[in-house]
Amino acid sequence: xxxxxxxxxxxxxxxxxxxxxxxxxxxxxxxxxxxxxxxxxxxxxxxxxxxxxxxxxxxxxxxxxxxxxxxxxxxxxxxxxxxxxxxxxxxxxxxxxxxxxxxxxxxxxxxxxxxxxxxxxxxxxxxxxxxxxxxxxxxxxxxxxxxxxxxxxxxxxxxxxxxxxxxxxxxxxxxxxxxxxxxxxxxxxxxxxxxxxxxxxxxxxxxxxxxxxxxxxxxxxxxxxxxxxxxxxxxxxxxxxxxxxxxxxxxxxxxxxxxxxxxxxxxxxxxxxxxxxxxxxxxxxxxxxxxxxxxxxxxxxxxxxxxxxxxxxxxxxxxxxxxxxxxxxxxxxxxxxxxxxxxxxxxxxxxxxxxxxxxxxxxxxxxxxxxxxxxxxxxxxxxxxxxxxxxxxxxxxxxxxxxxxxxxxxxxxxxxxxxxxxxxxxxxxxxxxxxxxxxxxxxxxxxxxxxxxxxxxxxxxxxx
Ligand code: NCD
Numbered sequence: 459x460x461x462x463x464x465x466x467x468x469x470x471x472x473x474x475x476x477x478x479x480x481x482x483x484x485x486x487x488x489x490x491x492x493x494x495x496x497x498x499x500x501x502x503x504x505x506x507x508x509x510x511x512x513x514x515x516x517x518x519x520x521x522x523x524x525x526x527x528x529x530x531x532x533x534x535x536x537x538x539x540x541x542x543x544x545x546x547x548x549x550x551x552x553x554x555x556x557x558x559x560x561x562x563x564x565x566x567x568x569x570x571x572x573x574x575x576x577x578x579x580x581x582x583x584x585x586x587x588x589x590x591x592x593x594x595x596x597x598x599x600x601x602x603x604x605x606x607x608x609x610x611x612x613x614x615x616x617x618x619x620x621x622x623x624x625x626x627x628x629x630x631x632x633x634x635x636x637x638x639x640x641x642x643x644x645x646x647x648x649x650x651x652x653x654x655x656x657x658x659x660x661x662x663x664x665x666x667x668x669x670x671x672x673x674x675x676x677x678x679x680x681x682x683x684x685x686x687x688x689x690x691x692x693x694x695x696x697x698x699x700x701x702x703x704x705x706x707x708x709x710x711x712x713x714x715x716x717x718x719x720x721x722x723x724x725x726x727x728x729x730x731x732x733x734x735x736x737x738x739x740x741x742x743x744x745x746x747x748x749x750x751x752x753x754x755x756x757x758x759x760x761x762x763x764x765x766x767x768x769x770x771x772x773x774x775x776x777x778x779x780x781x782x783x784x785x786x787x788x789x790x791x792x793x794x795x796x797x798x799x800x801x802x803x804x805x806x807x808x809x810x811x812x813x814x815x816x817x818x819x820x821x822x823x824x825x826x827x828x829x830x831x832x833x834x835x836x837x838x839x840x841x842x843x844x845x846x847x848x849x850x851x852x853x854x855x856x857x858x859x860x861x862x863x864x865x866x867x868x869x870x871x872x873x874x875x876x877x878x879x880x881x882x883x884x885x886x887x888x889x890x891x892x893x894x895x896x897x898x899x900x901x902x903x904x905x906x907x908x909x910x911x912x913x914x915x916x917x918x919x920x921x922x
Contacts, residue, residue, distance in 0.1 A: 461576070461577065461578060461579055462579055462788060463569075463573040463576075463579050463580045463581070463582075463788075464579070464580075464581045464582060464591055464592065464784065464788060465569045465570050465573050465580065465582045465589070465591070466582070466589050466591055466627070466630075467589065467591040467594045467595070467627040467628075467630055467631045468630065469591070470591075470595075471796075472634060472635065473796045474787075474794055474796060475595065475598065475631075477794050477795060477796055478595060478599075478780070478783045478784065478787065478794075479598075479599050479602050479780075479783075481782075481783040481786065481787075481792065482599055482776070482779040482780040482782070482783040483603075483779070485522075485778075485779040485782045485783060486776065486778075486779035489522055489778065489779065489782075490522065492522065492523055492524070492782065492786075493522065493523065493524035494524055495523045495524060495786055495791045495792065496520060496523035496524050496525035496785060496786065496789055496791050497524035497525065498524075498525070499520070499523075499524075499525040499526070499557040499558070499789055499791070500520075500525060500526045500527065500528060500555070500556045500557055500558075501516065501517070501520040501525060501526075501527050501528070501556060501557065501558045501559070501560055501785065502527075502528040502529075502530070502551045502555060502556035502558070502559050502560070503516060503517060503527060503528070503529045503530060503531065503560045503583075504530050504533065504547065504548075504551065504559060504560070504561045504562070504563075505529075505530065505531050505532070505533065505561075505562045505583070506533040506538065506561075506562060506563045506564060506568075507562050507563065507564050507584065509531075509562055509583070509584070510752075510753065511751075511752060511774050511777055512560075512562065512583045512584060512590075512592070512593065512777070513529070513531060513560070513562070513583070515774075515777035515778050515781050516560045516581075516583065516592075516781050516785070517529065518778050518781075519778050519779075519781035519782040519784075519785055520785055522778070522782060523782055523785060523786060523791065525557075525785075525789075528551075528555065528556055543825055543827070543828040544563065544568060544571060544572060544821070544825060544828070545571060545572075545574075545575045545825075545828050545829070546828075548561075548572045548575045548576045548580070549575050549576070551576075552575075552576040552577045552578040553577065556578060557578050557579075557789055558578055558579045558580075558581065558785060558788055558789050559572065559576055559578060559579070559580045559581065560581045560583050561580055561581065561582060561583055561585075562583040562584045562585070563584075563585050563586070563821070564585075564586055564718075564719075564819070564824075565585065565586050565819055565820060565821040565824045565825070566585055566586035566587060566588035566817060566819055566820050566821065566847065566848035566849075566850075567585060567586075567588065567820050567821040567822060567845070567846075567847020567848040567849075568585045568586070568821045568847075569581075569582030569583075569585045569589075570585075570821075570846065570847050571821050571822075571825070571829055571847060579788040579789065581784065581785075581788065584623055585623065585821075586623065586719065586819050586820075586848070587620070587621040587622065587623050587626070587650075587716065587719050587819075588623055588626065588848055588849065589623050589626055589627045590623040590624045590626075590627050590751075591627050592780070592781060592784055593623075593624045593627065593628075593751050593777075594624065594627035594628045594631050595780050595784065596773065596776055596777045596780045596781075597624070597628055597711065597749060597751070597773070598628075598631055598632075598635070599776055599780045600747075600749060600769065600772070600773045600776055601613070601637075601708075601709060601747075603776070604709075604747050604769060605708050605709070605747075608632070608635040608636075608637050609635055609636045609637065610636060610637065610638070611637050611638070611708040611709070612637070612638045612640065612704070612705075612706065612707050612708050612709075613632055613637055613638070613639050613640070613707070613708060613709045613710075613711060614639075614640045614641075614642055614673065614676070614704075614707050614709070614710040614711065614746070615628070615629065615639055615640070615641050615642065615711050615713075616642040616643075616644075616676060616680075616710060616711065616712050616713065616731045616733075616757075617642075617643070617644055617647070617712055617713035617714065617715065617730070617731050617757055618643075618644060618647045618713050618714065618715045618716050619641055619643040619647055619648055619649045619713070620643070620646075620647040620648060620649065620650055621647070621715075621716035621719040621720065622713040622716055622751075624713065624751045625649070625711075625713055626649075626650075626653050628711065629649070629653060629657060629685070630653075630656070630657070630661065633657055633661035633662075633663045633685065633687050634661060634687075636687050637687070638684065638685070638686050638687070639663075639684070639685040639686075640668050640670065640673075640682055640683070640684055640685075640704050640707070641665075641668075641682060641683045641684075641685060642670065642673065642676055642677050642680045642682050642731060643680055643681070643731075644680070644715065644727065644729065644730045644731050645679060645680065645681075645728070645729050646726060646727075647715070648681075648683075649683075651851075652844070652849055652850045652851060655851070656849065657685060659836070661687060662687060663685045663686065663687050664685075664686065665683045665684070665685050666683065666684045666686070666701060666702055667681075667682075667683060667684070667701035667702070668682040668683055668684040668701045668702055668703075668704055669682075669701040669702065669703045669704065670682035670701075670704045672703065672704055672705065672740065672741060672742040673704055673707070673740055673742055673743070674736075674737060674739070674740030674742075674743075675732075675736060675737045675740070676710070676731055676732070676733060676737045676740070677704075679729045679731075680731065682701075682704070684701065684702045684704070686702070704742060705742060706742050706744075706745070707742050707743055707746040708745070708746060708747070709746055709747045709748075709749055710733065710743065710746050710747075710748050710749065711749045711750070712731070712733055712748065712749070712750045712754070712757050712758055713750070713751065713757070714750075714753065714754055714755045714757055715727050715730060715755070715757075719819075730757060731757060732756070732757055732758075732759065733748060733757065733758045733759065733762065734758075734759035734761055734762060735759070735761050735762060735765075738762055738765060738767065743767075745767075746767060747767055747768075747769045748762065748765070748767050748768045748769065748770065749769060749770055749773055750770040750773070751773075752770060752773075752774055754770070758770070805832040805833065805834055805846035806832060806833055806834075806835075806846075806878045806879050806881065807830045807831070807832050808830070808831050808832070808833060808881065808882050808883060811831075811854075811858060811882040811883045811884050811889070811890075811893060812883075812884060812885055812889045813826065813831045814831070814833075814843075814845075814852040814853050814854040814883040814884075814885065815831060815845040815847070815848065815850060815852060816850055816851070816852070816853045817845065817848045817850045819848075820845055820847050820848035820850070821847050821848070822845060822847050822848070829847075831845070831846075832845075832846030832847065833845060833846050833852060833881075833883075834846050835878055836851070838873075838874050839871070839874055840868060840869045841857060841868055841869075841873045841874075841881075843881075843883070852883060853885065854868060854883035854884060854885055855867070855868055855884065855885055855886055856868060856883070856884040856885075856886070856887065856890050857870075857873045857876065857881060857882070857883060857884075858881070858882035858883075858884060858890055858893070858895040859876045859880050859881070859882070860880045860881075860882055861880050863894060863895050863896060864895060864896055864897070864898050865882075865884060865887075865890040865895040865896070865897060865898075866898060872898065882895070
């Protein structure tokens with residue numbers, strides 16, 4: 459039987475997510491009444507980064523389901539500090555030590571890598587600035603409980619949209635559910651291009667300028683953007699001078715500056731978005747719930763903690779029943795009725811070529827000695843590909859074929875004839891020649907000893 463992982467929010471279909479909500483509802487009415495479900499099972503928390511809510515709510519969830527927990531809350535106390543790779547650690551911890559692994563890591567794509575080596579389900583509890591799917595399930599569940607639906611609601615995403623992994627998973631899911639998103643980034647912390655590109659290409663979302671004057675102060679210093687999945691307006695980004703008017707908001711989702719991931723350590727922040735009594739007085743926010751994945755710094759003032767619209771502590775409390783549901787499903791303790799078949803997307807390994815992932819904190823670069831670069835084809839003509847770990851668009855100028863050992867310019871029609879498993883990417887001619895590849899117009903060389911070909915590896919289920 460194939461092991462099911464939760465690496466990206468896309469690993470679950472919308473039908474499954476709704477079933478998980480219903481299950482979390484049942485758990486929340488009686489948190490102590492389900493201690494038979496995971497009896498005898500063990501979850502292992504591997505946390506390479508600090509955590510309060512995610513780790514403790516996962517551990518509480520497993521204990522409430524009757525299972526046990528192994529905790530490596532500070533990986534400096536493990537063999538990671540002796541240089542052990544993530545792949546090796548996961549092979550060991552999934553080999554009889556535990557029935558499910560909950561992993562947090564500073565590198566984008568770490569959970570994807572772990573899933574490739576684990577014999578038990580891996581749950582991504584936050585990987586760099588990439589994704590945080592279980593926080594998103596918690597956030598969606600909160601919207602579902604508070605608003606009764608997600609389809610068609612208006613959600614403001616505010617703060618550090620560039621480096622917040624919670625924002626990225628949440629934006630993908632909101633797009634799939636058909637919610638409207640208004641981005642209110644702190645200046646310089648807009649959504650990264652690869653996220654916008656994905657929202658556009660895979661979910662049909664078109665970003666447009668938003669007229670956010672009715673949001674009052676929170677949007678005053680921000681270039682607000684509307685992300686709407688309904689596609690009623692075929693204007694491209696910023697062609698409409700006035701923009702779409704933000705009328706009435708259902709939820710404001712605030713995030714802290716993710717300074718630990720800022721290249722300058724946070725010194726570049728000015729004019730960060732803030733929510734206090736004055737901002738909440740805006741007419742458009744009259745009925746909006748205020749959410750935050752926590753921890754907060756001073757982007758949400760304590761003066762609004764008692765406002766009935768502030769639900770961030772309730773939101774954190776709901777992390778327990780939702781994570782009970784996630785654990786119950788992934789360990790197989792409870793079967794989802796719908797069991798939707800999630801189509802498989804193939805990742806292809808590129809054993810040759812210089813790693814074209816442009817992201818210095820991607821796991822394919824931070825653990826380069828242990829990780830084969832892997833990619834996903836985004837388009838064939840011209841050829842575009844995304845890193846299979848961190849989703850960023852690969853940068854390359856030349857494309858090699860590992861069977862013919864020839865390379866071609868990226869935009870050559872010849873590249874379309876190369877099977878994905880036989881592609882190799884190079885930034886320039888020097889590295890292609892260095893790897894034993896030749897230009898198409900050069901005669902055949904003596905046989906090379908360089909290993910050819912890369913096996914496809916199974917991974918990433920598609921959005922439902
Ligand atoms: C978030 C995280 O770790 O990404 N926290 C959490 O899991 N509740 C948000 C944050 O740290 O800002």
